[in-house]
Amino acid sequence: MSAESFLELNGLRVGYGGEAVLSDISMAIARGQFVALLGASGCGKTTLLRTIAGFIHPDAGVIRVEGRDITAAPPDRRDMALMFQSYALWPHMTVAQNIGYGLKLRRVPRPEAAARVAELAASLGLADLLQRKPGQLSGGQRQRVALGRALAVSPRILLLDEPLSNLDARIRVSVRQEIRALQQQLGITAIHVTHDREEAMVLADRIVILNAGRIAQVGTPEAVYNAPVSPFVAAFMGAENVLVLASEPAGDRIRIAPGPANEAAEVPRAGRDLTRGAIEARFRPHEARLHPAGAAVAPDALALHGQVLSVSYPGGQWRHMVRTGAADILVDASQAFAPGSAVTVEVPAPVLYLFNPAAPDPQTSRGATDRPVPNASA
Amino acid sequence: MSSVSNPAPSARLVGFLLVLPALAVIVGLFLMPLAISVIGAFRTPDGWGLANFTKSADLYSIDVLYTVGVIGLSTLLIGLLSIAIGGYLTLGENPRAVALLRWLYRWPLFIPFIVVGQMMRTFLAKNGLMNNVLVAAGLMAPLDTVSFLDWRGIVISFVWKQTPLVALLVAGAMASLDRGTIEAARNLGAGRLRILVEIVVPQVMPTLLVGLTLSFVTMMSVLSVPLMVASQSPTVITADIAFRINAYADYGVANALGVISLVITGGVAWFYLRHTMRERL
Numbered sequence: 071m072s073a074e075s076f077l078e079l080n081g082l083r084v085g086y087g088g089e090a091v092l093s094d095i096s097m098a099i100a101r102g103q104f105v106a107l108l109g110a111s112g113c114g115k116t117t118l119l120r121t122i123a124g125f126i127h128p129d130a131g132v133i134r135v136e137g138r139d140i141t142a143a144p145p146d147r148r149d150m151a152l153m154f155q156s157y158a159l160w161p162h163m164t165v166a167q168n169i170g171y172g173l174k175l176r177r178v179p180r181p182e183a184a185a186r187v188a189e190l191a192a193s194l195g196l197a198d199l200l201q202r203k204p205g206q207l208s209g210g211q212r213q214r215v216a217l218g219r220a221l222a223v224s225p226r227i228l229l230l231d232e233p234l235s236n237l238d239a240r241i242r243v244s245v246r247q248e249i250r251a252l253q254q255q256l257g258i259t260a261i262h263v264t265h266d267r268e269e270a271m272v273l274a275d276r277i278v279i280l281n282a283g284r285i286a287q288v289g290t291p292e293a294v295y296n297a298p299v300s301p302f303v304a305a306f307m308g309a310e311n312v313l314v315l316a317s318e319p320a321g322d323r324i325r326i327a328p329g330p331a332n333e334a335a336e337v338p339r340a341g342r343d344l345t346r347g348a349i350e351a352r353f354r355p356h357e358a359r360l361h362p363a364g365a366a367v368a369p370d371a372l373a374l375h376g377q378v379l380s381v382s383y384p385g386g387q388w389r390h391m392v393r394t395g396a397a398d399i400l401v402d403a404s405q406a407f408a409p410g411s412a413v414t415v416e417v418p419a420p421v422l423y424l425f426n427p428a429a430p431d432p433q434t435s436r437g438a439t440d441r442p443v444p445n446a447s448a
Numbered sequence: 449m450s451s452v453s454n455p456a457p458s459a460r461l462v463g464f465l466l467v468l469p470a471l472a473v474i475v476g477l478f479l480m481p482l483a484i485s486v487i488g489a490f491r492t493p494d495g496w497g498l499a500n501f502t503k504s505a506d507l508y509s510i511d512v513l514y515t516v517g518v519i520g521l522s523t524l525l526i527g528l529l530s531i532a533i534g535g536y537l538t539l540g541e542n543p544r545a546v547a548l549l550r551w552l553y554r555w556p557l558f559i560p561f562i563v564v565g566q567m568m569r570t571f572l573a574k575n576g577l578m579n580n581v582l583v584a585a586g587l588m589a590p591l592d593t594v595s596f597l598d599w600r601g602i603v604i605s606f607v608w609k610q611t612p613l614v615a616l617l618v619a620g621a622m623a624s625l626d627r628g629t630i631e632a633a634r635n636l637g638a639g640r641l642r643i644l645v646e647i648v649v650p651q652v653m654p655t656l657l658v659g660l661t662l663s664f665v666t667m668m669s670v671l672s673v674p675l676m677v678a679s680q681s682p683t684v685i686t687a688d689i690a691f692r693i694n695a696y697a698d699y700g701v702a703n704a705l706g707v708i709s710l711v712i713t714g715g716v717a718w719f720y721l722r723h724t725m726r727e728r729l
Contacts, residue, residue, distance in 0.1 A: 125631060146637030158628025162650040172636035223636060 075134070076101040076259060077122075077227060082131035084114075084121055091117050092283045095131065099261070099276075104253055106274035107263045108306070114283040115263045116155075116231055122261065123152045123229050135227070150227040151220035155235060157212045159204040165191070165215050166200040172223035190218045193252070210241045217249070221256070228253070230262040234269060246272060267306065271295070279303050296420075301350055304423045309352040311399040313374070317349040317424065324424065326372060331395030333373040337419040343426075350425045357421040360390060360403035363412035370419040374399075378407045486710075489703035500704035507688075507701075512708060514682040518599050519667045522606040523660050529611045530659065534619035534652070535644040539630070557612045565676030568605045572596035572677070601677040602684070606667050614659035621655035622648055654724055661720045665713045685709045 075098040082095035092114045099105050107115040120126045122133060124145035133141045140148050151172075159168050166187050173183035191197045194214040204212055213233060220228060233249070234242045250273050253260050264270050270277050271291040279286040279294060279302075287294055287303045298304035301312075316327040324344060328334040351372070367373040376394030383389070387402040392415060401415050492499040533553050540546040556564070571577045574595040582588040596604065625648065633647045649656070671686040679687055685705050692702040 123635065125634075145631075145635045150635075152632070152635045154628040154632060156626055156628050158626055158632040160629055160633075160647060160651075162653075171633070171638075175637045175642075219632070219636075 075099075076103075076136060077261075078132075078134040078137075079122070080132045080134070082118070082121060082133070083129045084117055084126055085129050090283060092121070092128075095285060097278060097285065097288055099259060101259055102257045104250070104260045104262065104273060104275045106270035106277045107261060107280060108267065108270040108277050109265065109280035109286075110306075111265055113280045115265075115280050118280070119152070119229050119231055119261060119263045122227075123150055124148050125152075148227075149225055150229055151223060151225035152229040153216050153220045153231065153233050155232045157204075157216040157236075159212055159215055159219070161204050164201050164203055165196060165207070168204065168215055169196075169218040169222050172219065176223065186222060187218075190222055194218050209237055210245060213237060213245065217252075221252075221258075226259060228258050228260045230260060232263055232265070234264070234266075242269075249273065267308070279306060281306075298352075298423055301352060301423075301425045304352040304425070308354045309423055311353050311355060311358070311397075311401075313351045313394070313397050313399070314348055314427075315351050315372075315424075316347065317344050318346055319344050329395065331375050331397075333375075335370075335372045337370055337372070337422060337424075342424060344424060345426050348427050350427055351417075352423045352425070353417045353421055355389065355400040356387065356402040357418070358399075358401045359416040359418075360392075360401045360407060361414045361416060362407075363414055365414050365416075367414065367416040368418060372417040372419075372422055374415040374417070376413055376415060378409050378411050378413055380409055381406050485703045485706055488699055489707045492700055500700040501708075503701050504704045504708065508685070508705060511682045511685060511688050512712075514599070515668070515684040515709070516712060518602050518684060519606070519664060522603050522610070522667060523664050525603065525607045526611050526614050526663055527656060527660050529607065530614040530618045530656065531644070531649055533611070533615040534622045535640075535648060537619045538622040538625075538648060539640045539644060553615055554612050556609050557616070559609070560672075561609060561670050562672040562676070564605050564609045565673040568601055568608075568673075569597065569676050572601045572604065598678045598680075602674055605673045605677055606670070609673075610663045610667065614656070614663055617655050617659040618652055621652040625651055657720050657723060661716055664716050668709050668713050 077099040078097075080096050082092055083090060084092040095118060107118060109115045117126060121128055124140075124143060124147075128141065131141070132139055135148065145152075160171070163171070166184075169190055170183050170187045173186060178186070187200070188197070191200055194217060196211065196214055196218065199207065199211060199215075204215065207215065213236070217233070230249070234245060237245060246269060249262075262270070262273060264273075274291060276288060277291055277294045278288050281302050286306075287299045289297075294303065295307050298307055298309065305312075313332070315332065316329060318325040318327060319339065322339045323336050324339050324342070326332070326335045326337070361367070363375065374392075374394045376392040376399075379391040379393050379398065381388055381390050383406075387404055388406040390401050390403060390407055390413075392399050392401050392413060394415065399415070407413055489500055490496050490498070533549065537546055537550055540549070559567075569576075572595065573579075574593055574597075576595075578596070579588065579593040583590050583593065629647055629651070630643055633643045638646070669686065671690055674684045674687045675690070685708065689702045689705045692698040692705070
């Protein structure tokens with residue numbers, strides 16, 4: 071219990087001018103855990119991080135570290151270091167002064183502080199740059215100075231606000247590994263805000279998916295990926311193909327009635343609480359299989375009939391746009407099917423995500439990551 | 449420009465004609481009078497020489513030092529107050545106090561120097577409003593009142609009038625800083641005063657220096673305030689120039705004093721330029 075609730079958020083609510091930006095945020099983070107706050111821009115993830123850091127005061131709820139209530143504590147009394155998206159390095163100070171500033175504030179004796187700065191700079195590959203000013207550094211170097219400045223004061227919790235979003239794609243992948251390695255080596259508890267699903271999956275022990283100011287799902291990367299609890303999470307985790315099917319739960323099986331574009335199927339219930347009638351089905355392009363029309367599919371799989379509209383090659387596999395009934399879906403295959411050809415799409419039961427029809431809510435539609443942010447009431 | 453292919457002669461003439469009015473204004477109204485004044489400083493009844501400067505040094509060397517002292521002190525105080533005002537506007541945590549200060553601090557900008565001089569004359573005199581209030585409040589005995597109408601009056605007037613301009617520039621520069629740089633320091637445990645001195649002011653230093661240089665040059669050229677507030681000896685150079693011309697029609701010494709104040713403002717400008725050049729490197 072105590073290990074599980076090193077950092078505990080309970081019923082947090084944050085509003086700007088009466089409108090709730092975050093509501094009912096509760097979670098417990100264990101010591102040494104790396105947690106990613108994942109969500110589309112505007113979902114409140116940076117607000118949550120800044121609330122934890124103490125720059126925003128919640129309207130309601132409690133933040134505890136090791137059982138101690140720090141909800142009203144000022145930012146510097148929380149034993150947390152925040153690393154900013156813009157890095158926010160002080161342009162008039164050298165790299166050494168930037169990294170050492172927290173030590174100076176804590177009145178650490180000079181030789182000791184200098185040794186600590188040198189040690190950090192060495193581990194971050196900045197040893198030769200200590201006398202430079204931030205303006206003379208590359209993006210990746212600035213990012214490491216910001217990390218060094220945050221780590222110099224040995225905080226117990228490291229808060230990272232999209233630290234990689236200003237780096238170009240190739241550097242990002244290597245810096246990602248460095249951050250993870252450093253976090254494990256120091257055993258520090260880290261909360262990392264990102265909108266990049268892959269980054270969250272690679273870095274984090276646990277992922278918290280936020281949607282419109284609420285927690286949509288919390289879990290390990292594989293749990294969130296393989297067992298999304300809502301259409302929003304499924305869409306965010308790449309299951310962007312969406313169909314409406316008719317279901318008929320029967321014992322531990324779910325029967326799917328034949329429709330204009332799909333054949334009858336039966337999939338394991340797997341604990342899902344589905345209603346009778348229209349349900350929403352989602353799956354990922356690369357997890358479905360494409361066959362010539364009329365091919366037989368596995369017993370537990372859903373078969374869809376359609377026609378290839380277009381085909382492209384994004385790399386690795388051919389991506390087909392297939393019209394099936396009223397819906398256009400994307401399906402990857404290792405061979406290209408010519409546009410116009412009739413096909414059968416096979417969706418195996420384990421990767422077919424079924425949900426009750428959502429309340430009238432924009433978040434269940436396709437392309438959730440690219441749409442404007444739904445209202446807080448959603 | 450030189451890399452652009454040469455335009456046809458007619459186009460060049462049109463360009464010259466377009467620039468001509470502005471050029472004529474600068475040459476006729478600025479460069480010519482300046483040159484005549486500077487040359488006039490070296491013209492004496494006995495021909496060319498440095499007599500005007502020797503006379504200026506004999507009569508007014510105390511006044512030159514007094515001018516530099518009074519205006520230097522004013523500049524220093526303006527700088528400190530501007531940092532305090534800008535700092536509070538940027539870091540203040542009481543939204544009402546910040547809004548009130550933001551509304552209040554700019555008013556002196558819209559009041560002319562001569563009105564400032566007049567106000568200060570009635571405010572700072574021995575029987576002025578300030579002393580009356582202090583006496584009425586029982587903070588001072590009527591016999592202990594002193595007039596502030598001397599160098600202190602000039603400094604108070606200058607600071608009161610010029611602080612808003614510099615504060616406006618400094619507060620603008622502070623407002624456009626990356627808030628993250630302030631929050632990062634706060635996150636590490638720096639107090640507000642420390643953030644102001646160590647994080648905010650160094651980042652707005654170029655703007656502060658521009659504001660102070662402009663202010664210094666403006667104060668060097670103000671005649672109304674010293675005449676209204678403290679025209680007894682010693683006084684500032686502008687009052688001496690006015691006196692030489694109005695009382696003696698002595699343009700030679702007046703011009704020499706003008707050249708001296710030009711050298712002083714030039715020195716300040718040089719200091720400023722040197723500082724900004726070093727910042728760029």
